[in-house]
Amino acid sequence: MARPLATAEARELRTQQLLDAAVSLWKQNPERVPSVAEVAGKAGVAKGTVYLYFKSKEDLLLAAHTRHVQAFFTALIERSSQRKRMNFDDIMHLTRDHIASVSAFLPLATLVAGLRHKGVTQEAAEAFDQHIAEQLMTAGGLLCRHFPLPDATSGVRLLMRSYALILGLWQLVGSDQPICTNPGVSSLLLPDYLSELDAALRALWQGALNKKLPQHA
Numbered sequence: 001m002a003r004p005l006a007t008a009e010a011r012e013l014r015t016q017q018l019l020d021a022a023v024s025l026w027k028q029n030p031e032r033v034p035s036v037a038e039v040a041g042k043a044g045v046a047k048g049t050v051y052l053y054f055k056s057k058e059d060l061l062l063a064a065h066t067r068h069v070q071a072f073f074t075a076l077i078e079r080s081s082q083r084k085r086m087n088f089d090d091i092m093h094l095t096r097d098h099i100a101s102v103s104a105f106l107p108l109a110t111l112v113a114g115l116r117h118k119g120v121t122q123e124a125a126e127a128f129d130q131h132i133a134e135q136l137m138t139a140g141g142l143l144c145r146h147f148p149l150p151d152a153t154s155g156v157r158l159l160m161r162s163y164a165l166i167l168g169l170w171q172l173v174g175s176d177q178p179i180c181t182n183p184g185v186s187s188l189l190l191p192d193y194l195s196e197l198d199a200a201l202r203a204l205w206q207g208a209l210n211k212k213l214p215q216h217a
Contacts, residue, residue, distance in 0.1 A: 015053055017043050019067060022060040023104055030107060033057050033119070058119030065112045066128055068105045072098040073135040080142035087146075088205050091162075092198055099166060100194055106170045136160070148209055158208045165200055169193065 021042035025034035036057050040047040054060045075098050080086060099105050116125055140155025149155050173193055 011053075014045075014049075015063075016067075018045075018050060018053055018060065019064045022057075023064050023108070026061065026108070026111075027104060030111075033061060033111075033115070036060075055121045055124065056119055058115045059121055059124040061108065061115060062112050062120050062124055062128055064104075065108050066131065068099075068102060068108065069132065070135070071102075073139055076139050077135075077142060080139065080146060085146055086143075088202060091205070092201060095162075095166065095197070095201065096194065100170075100197060106167060109167055110171060154208075158205070161204060161208075162201060165204055166197060169197055169200055 018039060022034055022039045025038055025042055034042075034057065036050045036054075037047050039057065039060060040050050043050075050060075054063065072094065075094050079090060079094065112120075136156045136159060137152055140149075140157075140159060141152035143149055143155035143158070144152060147155075149158065170193060173196060
């Protein structure tokens with residue numbers, strides 16, 4: 001049996017290596033979840049080594065999705081911790097850089113939503129939920145410093161609704177296999193996903209904040 005790596009730093013490096021391998025394999029064939037053996041081969045480690053870090057192939061992809069989400073929250077929390085006043089364009093900038101422009105983010109998010117009910121272990125699912133709840137509460141509270149929100153819970157709800165819109169709109173018109181394929185309907189939308197996303201998120205935040213947001217220059 002493979003032995004665990006000795007240091008926390010080495011374990012973290014190996015974790016990232018396994019996640020990179022899993023995502024790379026999945027992107028090559030998005031129709032299926034790569035096996036643990038395939039991930040091990042891609043990463044150049046023994047199959048048993050993978051199981052020292054993840055209990056299933058689905059847990060691997062959930063961890064990869066968690067890494068995407070954490071990158072967004074890290075950037076959002078860092079920006080909202082600054083004294084300089086945030087505005088909606090800051091939110092849109094973070095959304096573009098850390099969600100919409102990350103090629104695997106939304107496709108993987110869609111896949112993981114299904115895997116939550118098939119393959120992901122309960123332990124991994126609960127850890128994910130707890131981690132995201134903590135990040136949401138931190139970010140929601142910080143947003144109150146910059147936007148007219150009554151409390152952290154309101155900030156959390158606005159972030160959750162924003163994410164639902166980001167993912168749902170991408171599934172509707174932005175993915176490689178969009179739900180909306182009718183040319184007559186598609187012609188009613190703005191030219192591309194990012195343009196439509198900007199308009200939709202701006203409308204959501206205007207309604208939540210009860211104020212008119214200036215258009216991006």
